[in-house]
Amino acid sequence: MLEIPRVEDNGRLGPVNSALVPRYGGAPTYALLPRLDEAAAAGVAPEIKVVGVPFDAGVSYRPGARFGSGHVRQSSRLLRPYNPATDTSPFAQAQVVDAGDMAVNPFTIGEAIEAIQQDAMDLTEDGSSLMTIGGDHTIALPLLRAASARAGEPVALLHFDAHLDTWDTYFGAEYTHGTPFRRAVEEGILDTEAISHVGTRGPLYGKKDLDDDHRMGFGIVTSSDVFRQGVDEIVDQLRERIGGRPLYISVDIDVLDPAHAPGTGTPEAGGITSRELLEILRGLRGLDIVGADLVEVAPAYDHAELTGVAASHVAYDLISLMADRRATRAAAGEEPGR
Numbered sequence: 001m002l003e004i005p006r007v008e009d010n011g012r013l014g015p016v017n018s019a020l021v022p023r024y025g026g027a028p029t030y031a032l033l034p035r036l037d038e039a040a041a042a043g044v045a046p047e048i049k050v051v052g053v054p055f056d057a058g059v060s061y062r063p064g065a066r067f068g069s070g071h072v073r074q075s076s077r078l079l080r081p082y083n084p085a086t087d088t089s090p091f092a093q094a095q096v097v098d099a100g101d102m103a104v105n106p107f108t109i110g111e112a113i114e115a116i117q118q119d120a121m122d123l124t125e126d127g128s129s130l131m132t133i134g135g136d137h138t139i140a141l142p143l144l145r146a147a148s149a150r151a152g153e154p155v156a157l158l159h160f161d162a163h164l165d166t167w168d169t170y171f172g173a174e175y176t177h178g179t180p181f182r183r184a185v186e187e188g189i190l191d192t193e194a195i196s197h198v199g200t201r202g203p204l205y206g207k208k209d210l211d212d213d214h215r216m217g218f219g220i221v222t223s224s225d226v227f228r229q230g231v232d233e234i235v236d237q238l239r240e241r242i243g244g245r246p247l248y249i250s251v252d253i254d255v256l257d258p259a260h261a262p263g264t265g266t267p268e269a270g271g272i273t274s275r276e277l278l279e280i281l282r283g284l285r286g287l288d289i290v291g292a293d294l295v296e297v298a299p300a301y302d303h304a305e306l307t308g309v310a311a312s313h314v315a316y317d318l319i320s321l322m323a324d325r326r327a328t329r330a331a332a333g334e335e336p337g338r
């Protein structure tokens with residue numbers, strides 16, 4: 001076995017040292033971080049786990065998001081340890097590891113959902129936070145179940161997406177990528193005082209879609225709102241609504257305009273830019289983020305890793321937020337968890 005030199009900072013095992021080893025070779029873990037078993041062998045305890053969910057049996061249009069986690073990992077090789085946008089070093093503030101992919105049933109959606117929920121519970125047993133890489137948006141439901149179980153209360157939700165994903169059924173099916181957030185509201189796992197969609201746009205089935213969504217408690221910041229009001233104003237509104245609640249962030253990569261993220265299954269014109277999305281995320285610093293997912297990357301429709309690179313950077317800024325939050329809590333002598 002070759003000895004692989006890694007960046008070590010603050011007692012934590014970081015990415016492969018790309019000043020010594022070509023970053024385009026070797027196994028593509030997320031950001032070239034150590035695998036869970038490598039961290040365990042080195043005797044360091046994981047604090048944030050990146051985990052993939054290769055599942056796309058819930059899609060209503062183009063398939064292929066089952067390959068999303070692999071594509072995001074491959075497109076994450078160029079990420080570096082220091083995040084100048086927030087002046088943070090996420091991999092030094094928290095031990096981040098790649099926990100691999102969940103083994104989910106591609107034929108039985110119900111079984112896959114149960115397995116994702118159980119795996120999410122198992123992976124967070126030690127107090128770790130999850131950064132999940134999908135997979136289609138169906139997977140947000142079991143991830144939210146696990147997040148609210150761990151938080152011990154319903155969680156606030158920030159949902160970045162072109163779509164509402166609060167529809168009821170497709171072909172009679174209740175568990176699909178267009179329905180996770182309606183199910184989550186029905187199950188009582190969301191704090192409906194603080195749930196918002198950001199970046200929505202595109203044609204709907206009817207005005208009732210919006211009425212139902214509003215009745216469930218969702219606030220909406222559309223893609224045009226981001227354009228017309230600007231990032232800072234939007235960030236202020238979102239922070240005000242969320243306050244100190246435990247917050248789950250779900251990012252569907254199709255929130256970005258297809259020019260920024262063509263590699264996805266249900267593209268809609270008129271989306272926000274990757275710069276706008278990253279800036280909104282950076283504005284959420286200090287909020288009590290209990291977990292996040294990044295879904296709907298479908299590499300078959302990608303070009304030149306545009307979508308993969310955007311997705312890997314979104315995950316990097318989400319990890320930066322979670323790592324910073326954990327470090328701030330630890331410094332204040334509070335429980336490091338979530």
Ligand SMILES: N=C(N)NCCCC(=O)O
Pocket residue numbers: 060061137163165177178252254266296
């Ligand atoms: N979650 C995503 N990406 N798309 C949902 C689209 C549902 C529909 O086809 O109406």
Ligand SMILES: [Zn+2]
Pocket residue numbers: 137161163165177252296
């Ligand atoms: Zn979605």
Ligand SMILES: [Zn+2]
Pocket residue numbers: 161162163252254255266296
């Ligand atoms: Zn979507």
